[in-house]
Structures are given as structure tokens and as C-alpha cells.
Amino acid sequence: MRLFQQIDPRTFVYRVDARGRLIAVNDAWLAFAAENDWPIAVGDIIGRPLMDFIADEHLRYLYGLLMGRLRAGRGPLRFRYRCDAPDARRHMEMLMLYDKTEREIEFQSRVVRIERRSPQDLLRIDHPADERRLDICSSCKRVDLGQQWVEVEDAVIRLRLFESELLPRTRHSICPDCAKDLAGLAKSGPASSSRPAASRRA
Ligand SMILES: [Zn+2]
DSSP: OOOSEEOOOOEEEEEEOTTSBEEEEOHHHHHHHHHTTOOOOGGGTTTSBGGGGOOOHHHHHHHHHHHHHHHTTOOOEEEEEEOOBTTEEEEEEEEEEEETTTTEEEEEEEEEEEEEOSOOGGGOTTOOEEEEEEEEETTTOOEEOSSOEEOHHHHHHHTTGGGOSSEEEEEEEOOHHHHHHHHHHHHHOSSBOOSOGGGOOO
């Protein structure tokens, strides 16, 4: 029997120093990365700027705002996001804490709930791709259709991707709703982002 909802009790932790460089990551985080087709060694992470791992410029800017807010002593910060797999919608929660003594920021994320779904090839890292491009929001995992951002399943139908062998290449960015939420959190914290990403419909 396949459970609709599964529990993952792990907390995934990484920590950055005053210069924004990664100084620690826990075993659960490394295991989670490997499970998501990103088998990275601890030696490839430690000492590198966190921003090296955030592809989208706007999202880097927003993370900079959030970290600035924490360092100003106005934390902790908490927000919801999605970290999906091809066959699962994973609803996550991030907690950002500031260690004033060490001047370090700790990022703790955990799975709030998991919904199984039929596998979405578009979310596979190695899917056969053509020249088309599709933006996926790093935070809510919706897909940019130009006029609106929709769930991957809706994008596949609207773009008739189920008919094609080759799929667009995907790239991570940030949708206007999530950008607004994160910017609002950076300005107003310490409050929780109350609107779960999953409930948003375009
Ligand atoms: Zn979004």
C-alpha cells in the first residue's frame, strides 16, 4: 500500500559564517541532497559562499535581505517552501536562526508533509530536452507560463508536453508571489509566512 502522506522526521541543517560562507552541514542534509540526484561531498561545500548554490539572481538578493534582517537581530525567520521530487510534492519549512556570539546563521529545514503524485518527467534532472526553456519557481515549484504560474501537472497539460518526447529545459527562478512573500518577511519579521505555498493558485 502506498501511503498518501509520509513522514520524514529529519532536520536538514547548514550554517554560514559572517562572510556568508558555508561552514557546516549535517549528515541529513548531505543524505537529502544525494536522494535528490545531487550527490555532493562535504568537502565540496565547506568554505564556499552560500550564494554559489543559489542560481537565480533575484533569489540571491532576497536571501541577502533575509540574512541582513537576521544579523540586525530581528529574527528568527520562518517560511514555507517546496522541495519537490518528480514523484512527490514536498512541503518544507525553513527556520533561519542567528548565532550572535559566533556571528553565524543556521538554516534548518524540515519536511512538513509529502504528497505522492504520478512522476513528472519535467522535474527529472536528466530528461531529454529540446531548445525550449521553462522557469520553475525555487520556492513554490510552480511553472511560468508567461501570464501565470501553475503547478507542473497543469503546465504539462497546458503546453501539451505529454505529447512530446523532448521536454523544455528547466531553470530555477522565483515567481512574483514568492518574491513578494520573502521580501515582506525580510522587512517585517520575525513573523511566519502564513500562506502555505501549496494553497496558491494562479
Ligand atoms: Zn513561487
